[in-house]
Structures are given as C-alpha cells and as structure tokens.
Amino acid sequence: MSSTPLKVAVTGAAGQIGYSLLFRLASGSLLGADRPIELRLLEITPALKALEGVVMELDDCAFPTLAGVEIGDDAEKIFDGVNLALLVGARPRGPGMERGDLLSANGAIFTAQGKALNNVAADDVRIGVTGNPANTNALIAMTNAPDIPQERFSALTRLDHNRAISQLAAKTGASVTDIKKMTIWGNHSATQYPDLFHAEIGGKNAAEVVGDQDWLENTFIPTVAKRGAAIIEARGSSSAASAASATVDAARDWLHGTPEGDWVSMAVVSDGSYGVPEGLISSFPVTTKDGDWSIVQGLDIDDFSRAKIDASTAELADERAAVTELGLI
Ligand SMILES: NC(=O)C1=CN([C@@H]2O[C@H](COP(=O)(O)OP(=O)(O)OC[C@H]3O[C@@H](n4cnc5c(N)ncnc54)[C@H](O)[C@@H]3O)[C@@H](O)[C@H]2O)C=CC1
Numbered sequence: 001m002s003s004t005p006l007k008v009a010v011t012g013a014a015g016q017i018g019y020s021l022l023f024r025l026a027s028g029s030l031l032g033a034d035r036p037i038e039l040r041l042l043e044i045t046p047a048l049k050a051l052e053g054v055v056m057e058l059d060d061c062a063f064p065t066l067a068g069v070e071i072g073d074d075a076e077k078i079f080d081g082v083n084l085a086l087l088v089g090a091r092p093r094g095p096g097m098e099r100g101d102l103l104s105a106n107g108a109i110f111t112a113q114g115k116a117l118n119n120v121a122a123d124d125v126r127i128g129v130t131g132n133p134a135n136t137n138a139l140i141a142m143t144n145a146p147d148i149p150q151e152r153f154s155a156l157t158r159l160d161h162n163r164a165i166s167q168l169a170a171k172t173g174a175s176v177t178d179i180k181k182m183t184i185w186g187n188h189s190a191t192q193y194p195d196l197f198h199a200e201i202g203g204k205n206a207a208e209v210v211g212d213q214d215w216l217e218n219t220f221i222p223t224v225a226k227r228g229a230a231i232i233e234a235r236g237s238s239s240a241a242s243a244a245s246a247t248v249d250a251a252r253d254w255l256h257g258t259p260e261g262d263w264v265s266m267a268v269v270s271d272g273s274y275g276v277p278e279g280l281i282s283s284f285p286v287t288t289k290d291g292d293w294s295i296v297q298g299l300d301i302d303d304f305s306r307a308k309i310d311a312s313t314a315e316l317a318d319e320r321a322a323v324t325e326l327g328l329i
C-alpha cells in the first residue's frame with residue numbers, strides 16, 4: 001500500500017454534497033485506513049469563506065488519513081497534480097425542473113474545468129462528474145481535455161444504481177448484498193432505464209423472482225427514475241448525503257475494482273456497444289480493474305429494454321446537440 005497521499009480534487013466543496021463528501025473522503029471511505037489522502041477544494045470566490053469553515057471542521061475531526069487540505073478559486077492551482085477529480089460544483093435543480101434544464105447554467109463550468117484538468121492534472125487522473133446534467137457535463141469536460149484519455153471521464157449513475165438495489169431489496173425482502181448485476185442504462189435523468197432483466201437476487205434472475213411486469217414497469221422504473229424529484233419535493237432541496245455516498249462508491253470501485261461475479265453502473269464514453277451512439281457518455285454495466293473499466297458485453301437486450309435504452313440515449317444525443325449549439329464542445 002502506497003504511503004504517498006492520493007491527491008483528490010473536489011469542486012463545489014462548500015455545497016450540500018461537499019459537506020457530506022469531504023468527511024467521507026477524509027475518513028478513509030475511498031482508500032481505506034492505510035492510504036493518506038490530500039484534499040484540493042475548489043469553490044467560487046464568494047463561497048471561500050464558508051469553505052474555510054468546513055476546513056476548520058475537517059481539522060477538528062483529526063482524521064488520521066487526511067494528509068493535507070488546500071482550498072482556492074483557481075482551477076489550475078487546485079487541479080495541479082490531482083489523481084482524482086470529483087466535479088460536484090454546479091447548480092442543483094429546483095422543484096419542477098428537469099436536470100437537462102441546467103445545461104446552459106452549468107455547461108460553461110465544465111468547459112473551463114476540462115481545460116484546467118487538461119493542463120495540470122496528474123498523468124493518471126480519473127474524473128468523476130456528479131454535477132448535473134452529469135452525463136453531458138462529463139462530455140463537455142472530456143471534449144475540452146483532448147490530452148486526457150476519454151476513458152478517464154465518467155458521470156455518476158451510481159446513485160440510481162444504489163436506489164434500484166434498495167427498491168428491489170424492499171420489494172423482495174432480499175438483503176442488498178444478495179442483489180448483483182444491477183444496471184442503469186442511459187442518462188442520469190427521468191429517461192434512465194434501471195434494468196431488472198440482467199440483475200440477480202441470490203443468483204436467480206431478478207425479473208423472474210419479482211414475477212410482476214406491472215410492478216417492474218409502473219412502479220420500479222418510475223420510482224428509481226424520479227427519485228431525485230421525489231427527494232426535492234420532500235426535502236426542499238436535492239439529495240446530498242446519498243449523492244455523496246454514491247460519489248464515494250463510484251470512485252472507490254473505479255480505483256479498486258469490482259468484485260468477481262458483479263458489476264456496477266457507470267456513465268462512460270460509448271464505443272457503440274449495445275447500439276449506443278459512439279462518443280455519448282451513457283450509463284452501462286461495467287466491470288473495473290486497476291483503475292480501468294470495461295463495458296460488460298454479450299447481454300441479450302429484448303424489445304422492451306431496447307426501446308428504453310434507445311429513448312434515453314436519444315435524449316443524450318439531443319443534449320449533445322444542444323451543447324454543440326451553445327459552443328461548449
Ligand atoms: N449525479 C447525481 O447523482 C447527483 C447530482 N447532483 C448534482 O450535484 C450538483 C451539486 O449539488 P449540491 O451540492 O446539492 O449543490 P449546492 O448548490 O449545495 O453546491 C454547489 C456548489 O458548487 C459551487 N460552484 C458553483 N460553480 C462552481 C465552479 N465554477 N467551481 C467550483 N464550485 C462551483 C457553488 O458555490 C456551491 O457551493 C448539482 O448540479 C446537483 O444537481 C445532486 C445529486 C445527485
């Protein structure tokens with residue numbers, strides 16, 4: 001185990017998700033108790049004072065794994081030499097909005113940050129995008145960082161993946177650890193497709209165990225796909241602790257690898273697998289090893305799943321056209 005601190009950048013560090021995420025990262029949730037971590041926190045200038053307060057709290061935790069914290073509003077300084085960049089900072093949506101409505105407000109953030117990462121990040125950098133609309137923001141950052149291999153960019157659909165596991169566990173009485181091979185396909189939006197036809201519960205096909213197509217179509221899929229909106233409705237602001245937890249889960253599994261016999265959902269650049277147009281950042285079932293991911297191949301896609309995947313990737317293609325129009329890529 002290396003004793004060199006992993007340099008982890010977090011943007012939007014003074015925000016809601018940051019307030020949960022930083023403490024998880026600093027306490028060892030990402031790399032375990034033996035690997036130190038250095039946090040590099042980016043905020044806009046008016047939020048730096050609040051961020052100083054958060055850093056005081058990080059200090060007060062006396063985390064053994066926290067080797068240092070740097071804060072600032074200059075992306076090139078904060079991203080200098082980072083091995084992992086978690087791009088969280090972006091405006092959240094409010095009631096009645098779709099995440100895609102944030103494109104024009106947030107897209108420019110990812111142009112600038114993609115360029116800065118391209119200039120100064122470490123050669124082994126991995127970039128996870130949480131800020132919405134996450135898939136297309138990741139596409140913007142990737143396109144603006146031509147020297148970073150495209151497979152180093154990913155957008156967060158792990159929260160949807162975790163939500164799908166939790167809903168399935170509640171329906172069937174299974175424990176979450178019995179559920180494997182969950183897949184979220186497509187966009188982190190209301191069109192996403194949580195797929196039970198390839199998931200397993202205790203080694204058995206999940207759709208067969210459930211045996212209730214009506215529940216699958218009319219309860220499970222919409223509950224998972226609209227969970228973010230339900231949380232906004234209930235809490236008055238968007239999910240934060242669960243988003244932070246999923247951000248940690250996704251980064252940890254990317255860096256450490258997925259267990260044998262399971263996979264995770266990550267939105268990654270499409271190579272055309274499963275008919276998803278090449279170059280879109282779309283969620284797939286992936287396995288990871290040594291910091292690299294590969295899309296699980298060879299799954300049978302029936303007509304129901306085909307239509308759902310096509311609808312979500314068509315939305316991604318529309319978002320790509322919109323940001324092209326805005327001159328962001
Ligand atoms: N992919 C996913 O599963 C989820 C994504 N999200 C998204 O994550 C984003 C952040 O959510 P919250 O923390 O709740 O929002 P928030 O509004 O509490 O915090 C966002 C922070 O980003 C900062 N920020 C804005 N522009 C920045 C820039 N150019 N550089 C650095 N920081 C910047 C703001 O000052 C603010 O402190 C939102 O876009 C939200 O929709 C939220 C939940 C789940």
Ligand SMILES: O=C([O-])CC(=O)C(=O)O
Binds near residue numbers: 099132159229231239
């Ligand atoms: O719904 C939102 O706007 C926040 C989010 O992405 C989620 O909770 O999945």
